[in-house]
Amino acid sequence: MSDDIPVPNKRNNRKRKKSFLKNARKYGKKGYYGRGSQLDSDTYQYFIRIMETYREGFENEEDKIVFANNVFEQTENQEINCSSNQVGCRVIEMLLPFANDNVMKRYMEAFSNEIRPLCSDRFASHVLEALVKQTCEKSLKTLGSADTSETYTQFTIKISKFLLNNLEDYMWDTYGNHIIRTCLRSLSQVSNDTNGSDINFKPLNIPNDYSEIVREYGERIINWPQFNELCNSELTSGFLQDLLRSLKNVDVKLMKLYMKKLLKEIFAAKTLNGEQDCIDVLPPAFLSTSVLMLLETALQLSKPRMFSKFYQNCFAGRLVKLASTRSTNFAVQKLLTCCTEKSDFELIFEELVDHLDDIIQAGHMGVILCIAQACKRLSSKQGSFVQSMMKILNCSEPEERQMHFLLCLCRMVKFEDCKGTESLHKEKLNLHGTLIIQVMLDYNKPIKIINSLLSLENNDLKNLFMNSMGSHITDSFVKGLFVGERSREKLIKKLSGTYQDLAASKYGSRSFEALWSVANLKDKLKIMEELSYKEGSWSNSEYGKIIAGKVNIVLFKRNKEDWKNFLNNTKTDKILAEILK
Template structure:
């Protein structure tokens, strides 16, 4: 058991401004903590001040002796901890206990916050107290807050206090108190920001403080506090990468206070910026600083050049990067910590600064940087955040002819970023697909091997004789190769014909093995969502016949079954459902089972196959009608090519069509027969008919007349389908999603 009240420990550190030498000395004094012991040596424990005034002064510098926590205080907080563990403490009583306990911390905030055991109880107290006592605690501990933040145990207390402040941001009455306390904490942290940001514990507290000032919800601040684990997937997606939209979910922050905090931090970092650029923990702080300032171009044009080492202010418009720092920057790009910082710089830079960085730093240096173990990630970021076609053309000129060399060096991430950017910006799309296919599969070799070789990208380029390479049965498929193929299948179908022929020529055993692999299954799903014809998609799906139940039980294969079902015709759908029905019991026990059973309507098929077929036929009619109304001309021409044409590749308005598909599924997904009139509510039916009349533009006289047989054939709807589609059309007209042209089209089709 951890003991309480051990002998005082001493550590020394300097707080405040540092030159390069003092910063290195401070870093050399870091010590790893032992898991036992009530008192732990923090990275920096300067001399403690017992000043308890609500106003703060700059914390004293020099040596610091951690005082031993007296037994009475330890016992007092131990009793509070035991009391909180019981379930009989009411909310009001708990708040009163917390308020009294915080009064006991006066003058002993540092010792209590950094005690290994008692600090846990203090965290609970800070979470349960009201805003007045919380702010009072922060006022009284302001002088010690940097030292608390840099302690192993104290950092958790400091972060809990900051998060507790965030809880009260929505309260207008409490906001002035929060802002006052936060202002004091920001000032004292900024005055010692170099020490705090270079400390492994203080760095995290400072990043949390930056997020709070910006208004980032602290329970969803993972992206801002550290590098996102999904960053690669986001970069390879075709969507925009700006985080400005996140601001809609922000809490009310303190933008002026944030700017003051950042300004003071940079002021104190000025003397040692070169050391901070390559420090692990300060790099994380700078990354968070840039992300919370994203969207404020004026601030960015000041902060980013400073972090890149530019000392002089902008001499002229469009001249943000000093020529004398370019050589240093090229070397820094190969440093691990700075490369992470540069990735974020490229992500949030205003376009003018981004273009200048490319021109002065990256141009004619991309291939050399791509070959470096750290620099290649910077190149990936540069490609991913390129915003115009001209810039992408210049990047392609340098890297396009070197795809094979990049693969051989293991820099497939650069190739993946290049392919994704070509698709996103529509630059050299055909050339990109063509060159990639030639690099992976030599011209004199069969194009059937393109997709398999990209699936097993590593073994393909490490194989002695690439022309004799064969399917690596049982081997794990390559992540980057899978991502490249997923991107390729987003290109227009005329550009990717070799890839389509390759995947449809795969042997049935290889297709089954691919859907059983999480990476391979994503490739199959991407193909099923591509612009390839429904006939070719069904050719691939039939290779899984007899194994649909087996695939559905696989965690990754279940989503593939979903895609297969979407693009299949009625007979193939019935085959899928029949095979999945055989494993319904086992499937219901899996994580993905309930979704798949509901999507395929397995229970409905088991209860009444004829009803299930009727329901699917009605959906077919509804989908086709909507595609004819809202789809592009290409979609109309190909609508009969598949039972359910996948319209996700419709370039005209893909999101709208997807949303319609979802709404139709919800509207037509009831358990009653789609053509049945049982249990109809007369009032609802009357309302639906009025809605249909309103949308179709029929006048009162035409509403009283019976629809002609010709109109029924042209519409393709039965009574229930018309009611469902009418409801959706009216909603879209109300929400503004239905354009005037589309509305006229609807009127004309029903005239």
């Protein structure tokens, strides 16, 4: 192997994680050249330097492609050996997305000849995963010749069908299982990001050959005698989750059959003592982490009718216990996040609303935030939720306590414990509390939270908006659809005398920009007058310089009429930019 390393013209100096590289260098010095297949010292060191060079970055995508294909030239006739080594596998997997057609053909041919052992190989299996993902993506693109596209298609089908025909061998194998899942996701064009509510790519035309293979997987697994075992293992539960996601893109009817089977035989199956109807006994869905993860995925994929069945059979009557328990509160969060019907949400809300304090005391603020978000999303129970939170924090009565609601919620403490605001700008506020405030500012009638905010003393407002978490409240206030124009104007006037401090601080400058974006000309002129007084005291700070440039303080001090023209031109440019989006 050549010792020449392709070097890009220019590299970015970004900091990267170096733990893997550090370990690789350390073991290389001791004469250990990675786990797996043996590499000679020169090849091992070459791969180390390739990783270092890659992680430093490239000037453009073209340089990265040239770099990657030069590296692949050095692996010719060593594809399997390099892929089966700990460091070699990492390099190849990293560069494969930039490989040209000739390199891809070499790797497809090499892996095709040794599929069986490579599917279980600790390192080469990762390269095979990357290879399947790339060949499937390339086969779906119209670029390149028809022959090349067909080559990619045939390789994707070959690997997918091999694993389908040998499911018993690879389903419980850690590495083989993950290749199967990659095949399913690639064939059905499912995104790897499964955290959001929309887990799929924008629907594309899936070739019949691909959808048929996914369907075959689904039809075979649903009739497996070991189906229950699949649900109870973390590895195979992960496979079922990917299968459900894939079927949603390929065969919704088959996915629904899975949902019904899971609900009847797994999630809500009767307990050994026949106590399923007792609300004090949790269904099997909540007694195993692997089954619980499967339930959360099913909730995410279910349509309203199926969602209601999951709720009624697994959650109803047990929500308080589930929300207050560490191992199951995330399932309640998923239930709230995935709820799309107001009728279902109102039932969930009524069951939880009188026990919000218990959930808070259990430390499961994520559940409270999800309730707040569902109130906003479904335009339901917003007033009841606000009132409940005020009662929990002892801010409801007497009426003057309501003015302290925002600060109590920021800190997530009761009225009696919400003392002292001198160091509010440095204080570590409650993350979920500040997020709930931001959600409440988007409610249809956010008057309680607005009044509480506007009742704060001038200095307290400034310190809140200079806080790392508090600064985001400013954004929500100025962007809130139901926050009135007068309320915004009151806030801008109330902050008079604090704008220099806001502009000069890291988080205060964020708040300043948010307020500036909605201020009218009259208020902007007042702010500028305030900023221009001894402007050197704030405009020389790191963040003050940025704000000074954005508001053009130099032009304002020189000629106010020219500054007004500058302001109008900036506004016009923004409007045009929005139109041209």
